[in-house]
Amino acid sequence: MMLKTPPGAYAPQDGTAADLRVGGEFFEGDAVEAAFAEQVQRGVDSLGLSLIFFLVGGCPARFRSVGRAVVIRRIETPPEITRTDVQAVVITVRHTGDDTKQQATATAATTARSEAFWPGGLLSWSLFSSTDGRALLAYEQWEGDDALDAALALPVPYVPGIPGTESSAPVRYRLHRSHLGSTGEVPVGCVVTPVFDVDGPERQRHFIDEVFAMTQDVAPMAGSIAAHFHTSTDGTRVFNYAEWSDEQAHIDAVTADDPQGVRRRITGEIDGVRPCGYRRWHLHTSLVPTGREDVRPGGSAW
Incomplete structure (x- = not known):
């Protein structure tokens, strides 16, 4: 530690x-x-x-509110998406080009984040590597917008996202609704992130409600653990953080027969909603401050 x-x-x-x-x-x-x-x-x-x-x-x-003596732990499990003390999420995606640069950037970013100032209110920082070797994703959980705003307003501002990559204004999200698939303690081996461009907050809510209505009578797909639908606070995006047992389970699901046309309807038949594709990810690193119930079963710390 x-x-x-x-x-x-x-x-x-x-x-x-x-x-x-x-x-x-x-x-x-x-x-x-x-x-x-x-x-x-x-x-x-x-x-x-x-x-x-x-x-x-x-x-x-x-x-x-500026900072405190804090011990940072690295854990080997993805973040707990439904934790109740999280009121704001920042999601950042950066393209790296190839798997060699991806891993080098991920290693450097992890080192930089673990050695840098850890602002009050930041509950976890997790970094994911895309399975195609071309991108990185950072998922940050915050106590709320006030904590994030305070960190951004410091004399030396906290920079959200992935250290060593181009910085930008943070894209803020709220967890809107979650669907649990598999029962029991199934380890998360792959995260899949379908993203949708939408025409405002009403379309965000309508789309998520439609997805739940379409799938309520559909049998859970093998390997599907949970789907966590996030809405961007600017009303333009829906981000589905979907947890799967492994990459192959998701590949099998998207190539299986779809007799009810659920995939077709979700990806192109809802007004004001446009699919932007998806990526599959493996966890590279998750960092948390000590003193919190952050570690899922099987997690460990430095």
Whole structure:
């Protein structure tokens, strides 16, 4: 497990004292606030390293939202999509060209994210590699928009998405509705992400309701674990985060007979909805802060 600290800045690991050490100098009591503010203004985090400190009384609330001493764990299971403390999701996709660049970018991004500042309110960061070797997907779970906005407004702003790739304004989503397929504890071996372009919030809701209505009497497909429908907050997209037991199970499902025409209707017969294709993904890395119930059965930590 990793305690994130910047060069020259240290804090006690038991969290029982409010102090800050920077560049060999020791600050305590009221001096912590002034020292911390000065380091933020100097951009201690500008090299992508965490400014970490313990806050135990005395420090004003405006600093408490900036960051805390936090241990980051790497887990080997995908994020828990339906966790109730998540109120905002940021999804980022970047194209890498080929599998060699994909893996190099994924490794570098994981290292950068695990060593960088971890903002308050970020509950998990997961990185997926597409099975075709051409893309990466980052799935971030946040406590809410306020936490994300605070991270974006820091003197050295948090940059969502995939470190080392071109940054852009975060695309925010809400989990709208989930459908559970398989029963029991079936490990998620593959994630499939059909994406749909839609004409506004009403079409988002209508499309998801139609999908559920079309499939309510259809037998669950072998290997299908769950489908989690997300809506973008700008009203333009529906993102289905579908969990499968393995890649082959999904291939078999999409090539099987479709006597009721469900696939045809979903992918082209609903007004104001346009399918944008899908990709299959394998988990590369999932990072979470300690002290939370984030690990599914079988998960482990650094």
